[in-house]
Amino acid sequence: MIAGAHVTEPVGRRFRVAVATVTAVFTALILPVGQAAIADTLDEEIDRLKADVADLGQTLYELEEDVLHPADTQVAVFLTLRDREGLELDTVELYLNDAPVASHLYTERELASLKKGGVQRLYIGNLPHGTHQLKAILTARSANERFVRREVTHDFRKRPGQSRLQMTLDARAPDYEPVVSFQEWK
Amino acid sequence: MMAFGHRLGNNSGMFVLALMLVFMPVLAGATVDTRQALRTGLARFALDSGNPAEALRHTRALSTEEALLVRARALMATGNNKDARDLLEQLAGGQYYRGDASLLLADLVVADGEDGGEESRRHLEVATELAHGETRQQALYRMAELHREAGHTDRAGRVLASIEPGYWAALGYMNMAADFGRRDLNPSRALVALRVALAMSEKDTDSRRGQELRSRLLVRAGHLAHKHEDYDKAISFLEKVPLESYSTPQGLYLHGLALSAKGNHRAAMQSWHRARKYPLAYPGVANAWLGTGRGYDLSGYLGQAGEAYLAASASFETERVTLRKLADQIRNKGAYRALVMDARDSSAEWFLADSRTLTQPRTAYLLRFMEQRRAQEAVNRVADLEQLGQQMAQHEDSLSVFRNAILERMGPVDERMVGRERYEEEIEALTERISALRSRVTSPAQQQSLRGAASTLSDLKTSLRKLDQRLASKNQRLTELLARTDRALERVRGARDRAARLQAEAEAALDEIALAFVKAQDDRMTFALDRTEQRIAHLYEYLALQNIERGDP
Incomplete structure (x- = not known):
């Protein structure tokens, strides 16, 4: 046993050194791949989290609608662009019965989205039944390089149930004069 | 429809009813279409404004191809590639968006890493x-x-010839030029490709992007021409590089190099002097510092050459200290805070932001760092997770407020507020007043106004009738809302914890990449410092030899 131990000890040490060397070389070789694999796993976990959060977003939206905006008194105002080249929208301010309720400064991405047919929900809130006035102030740059500021008002009656008001902005050649039209849906 | 019926009179009642029955499905269809269009528009805006979760919500029950495409994009943005692929495959066999769906499918194939080239090509x-x-x-x-990439440059050229002038064509020709530049001994093919790319970039609809690409193309063309000793051509390219771009310092350095090669050291030094105004992080700036000394040397101003080399040496030393501090900050605060967030923070006024961006050392290092694909991915990961964490924190706050509001509303109803009979009497009285006024009004505006008031009173009466029923179910409804709020709160906290854990992992990975980058920058500065010291040593040696030759002590 003792003789055997004398023989095996250096062999064992050599083996351990060899294993350590091979491991080190192997680790050095696979390290970039290993890092990529870690990044991939992390990306997968982040994707799963994002998907769960998106699902949670739906639940929270429904809850928020039920708690904050009872359907009977709900009013929502939407903005769309009809003529997509005539106007570069800068800002929109919204007033309900002379009280400011929403304002928005447009980024290039948002503007591009509106031009591609995007619809923006400018406001959602609650109003009692009866007559109300919506006022919108728009600032924009028209296609003929004029800066314009327009103020428009729209009287509407809040009826029971959800009320949706669509505000459509148009500016047609040759004068690119901004025109705002309103459409009410139930 | 009702007004139409009134105008036709009672005898035509059956006719009106028949008309209504005929057109009702059409009208209902139109309403459904309008709602779908509204929801699709809302989803598109939400997706384009960086809120894919909201886009998913709006498109949940929509079936039009346009809505499905928006939904597929939102699914991809929220990491749900599997469902996105199902929708895109459906659209690829559809009617209107086969092309868009196919391009997105090609993206998915590459993102999932399962591409052998054939599927994405298809x-x-x-x-x-x-x-x-x-x-x-x-x-x-x-x-x-x-x-x-497969080495078929001729085929790539044929495809590029069919692209309309613009950003994508310019990118394609730029990459072709890089290939030609690597392969050919003669630069003419690469230069022609770069000239085409330049012409294409002018048609880019995004002017800022086009200008940035144009700067890069000009620097590449200048570099290529200089490498092949066509200095006049190099100068003509480099003179056109705009002063406010990421490539400007490198362009100025190369411009100086070309001028110097033509023997115009004075003009060369002017270019290098301008390049030296930029932070050392940018490509070409360290060489411009060295070039200034070399320029004085070649012009025969040895004293100024020595001073310029000493100034360069001091500048590189200072930069190494800056880099050491940056590395310390990355270790202490993490790379995301030290490199990304701090580069954003500035006491400068917002309207000066554009002009100062390129001259801030921290921003310069951030831009240089973000050139690497790995760095972009690592920063994106942390940014996404931080945004998710903030979103969850906001949701948690909102839900806590909802919870308190629901609890407050759960108490007993104040009898004084309910007094239904009193309100009914008031409505009756108002209705009578309207009836009395009806006989006195004459103008259409007055009549319309009265009709509106009567309609509102009628709505109020209906609401009042429903009040008892609503009050009876109030507590049950609120209890249900409270339970839903609690469940949602639990899910939000879980998601927030997950986001925090993943953010810590993502930040650690980013720190590692950032520290390696700072180390590489430090090595670059050390190398520049070594070269400066060598130059100074040569200069002193030369001066000493000259002194010996002149017999000076």
Whole structure:
């Protein structure tokens, strides 16, 4: 046993050194791949989290609608662009019965989205039944390089149930004069 | 419809009813279409404004192809590639968006890393045939890249020839030029490709992006011409590099180099002097510092050359201290805070932001760092997770407020508020007053006003009738809302914890990449410092030899 131990000890040490060397070389070789694999796993976990959060977003939206905006008194105002080249929208301010309720400064991405047919929900809130006035102030740059500021008002009656008001902005050649039209849906 | 019925009179009641029955499905269809269009528009705006979760919510029950495409994009943005692929495959066999869906499918194949080249090529072929506008240009560019990467430059060239002038065509020709530059001994093919790319970039609809690409193309062309000793051509390219771009310092350095090669050291030093105004992080700036000394040396001003080399040496030393501090900050605060967030923070006024961006050392290092794909991915990961964490924190706050509001509303109803009979009497009295006024009004405006008031009173009466029923179910409804709020709160906290854990992992990975980057920058400065010291040593040696030759002590 003792003789055997004398023989095996250096062999064992050599083996351990060899294993350590091979491991080190192997680790050095696979390290970039290993890092990529870690990044991939992390990306997968982040994707799963994002998907769960998106699902949670739906639940929270429904809850928020039920708690904050009872359907009977709900009013929502939407903005769309009809003529997509005539106007570069800068800002929109919204007033309900002379009280400011929403304002928005447009980024290039948002503007591009509106031009591609995007619809923006400018406001959602609650109003009692009866007559109300919506006022919108728009600032924009028209296609003929004029800066314009327009103020428009729209009287509407809040009826029971959800009320949706669509505000459509148009500016047609040759004068690119901004025109705002309103459409009410139930 | 009712007004129409009134105008026809009672005898025509059956006719009106028949008309209503005929047109009702059409009207209902129109309403459904309008709602779908509204929801699709809302989803598109939400997706384009960086809120894919909201886009998913709006498109949940929609079936139009347009809505499905928006939904597929939102699914991809929220990491749900599997469901996105199902929708896109459905759209690829559909009617209107086959091209767009095919391009997105090609993206998915590459993102999932399962591409042998064939599947994405198949999708891209469909996209190039069926897509329109920007989508088609992008698909053609990607197809050209597939050919180029496979070594078929001629095929790539044929595809590029069919792209309309603009950003994608310019990118394609730029990559072709890089290939030619590597392969050819003669630079003419590469230069022609770069000239075409320059012409294409002028048609880019995004002017800022086009200008940035144009700067890069000009610097590349200048570098290539200089490398092949065509200095006049190099100068003509480099003179056109705009002063406010990421490539400007490198362009100025190369411009100086070309002028110097032509023997115009004075003009060369002017260019290098301008390049030295930029932070040392940018490519070309360290060389411009060295070039200034070399310029004085070649012009015969040895004293100024020595001073310029000493100034360069001091500048490199200072930069090494800055880099050491940056590395310490990365270790203490993490790379995301130290490099990304701090580069954003500035006491400068917002309207000066554009002009100062390029001259801030921290921003310069951030831009240089973000050139690496790995760095972009690592920063994106942390940014996404931080945004998710903030979103969850906001949701948690909102839900806590909802919870308190629901608890407050759960108490007993104040009898004084309920007094239904009193309100009914008031409504009756008002209705009578309207009836009395009706006989006295004459103008259409007055009549309309009265009709409106009567309609509102009628709505109020209906609401009042429902009040008892609503009050009876109030507590049950609120209890249910409270339970839903608690469940949601639990899910939000869980998601927030997950986001925090993943953010810590993502930040650690980013720190590692950032520290390696700072180390590489430090090595670059050390190398520049060594070269400066060598220059100084040569200069002193030369001066000493001259002194010996002159017999000076």
